[in-house]
Amino acid sequence: MAKQAASGERRVRGSRTGRPIMALLDLLGRRWSLRILWELREAPLTSRALRTACDEASPTVLQARLTELREAGFVELGDGGGYGLTALGRDLCETFMPLHRFAERWKR
Amino acid sequence: MAKQAASGERRVRGSRTGRPIMALLDLLGRRWSLRILWELREAPLTSRALRTACDEASPTVLQARLTELREAGFVELGDGGGYGLTALGRDLCETFMPLHRFAERWKR
């Protein structure tokens, strides 16, 4: 697969174009990414509570996703402990919140 | 991990609740799902063209995702060949189309 990008391009997993939308689709397309954002939509959760909310998903992936989401600026670790959405993360979350309604309509 | 659901629940990968939103988040959270929908947003593409659009992703996964997306009712194979979005698929696509604008804003 594509291992390099043309000079000047910002290299991003899942895309050789460096277009932000591709980077975003790739990040959100990893397991538990969307789910984590979804579970944090209302209030911050401790790592343990988040794990419970995510059907006891493996802490290994959860930790990996949280790190990625933090680097992306969507999630932050509060000083009192507990993961929460940043302002940007809340924006993102609201962007795909209509999915909820769609899902209800889709369930056939 | 959870291998069974309580009686009466619709079992769905990535969730033991059977809530449609979870099923949707899980489906969209598999690799290339979002990307495929994105690439089909404007016009149908042949399997080959779709592969090219998706950075030469492996045909194995693409085929698997296309099958899942077809079973979900988001994508269909036209009789003249070529994959396109269904009406439902277009709805879904529009649901997360604001992501594009978000991504541009996010690129830091």
Added chain:
DNA sequence: TTCCTTGCTACAATTACTGTAGCATAAAGC
């Protein structure tokens, strides 16, 4: 027939994820 193109599959190698256990740290409770 030959040459393309379509949708699709096989299969080994690689990577991602799971499940379980556990660590270091810190804040109580005794």
Added chain:
DNA sequence: GCTTTATGCTACAGTAATTGTAGCAAGGAA
């Protein structure tokens, strides 16, 4: 002090998902 409990986080072997390459059968068109 010591024990308990909870935090964020990591190790690691087993398993599942994905990749990369090759190729198939069917359908045109030349």
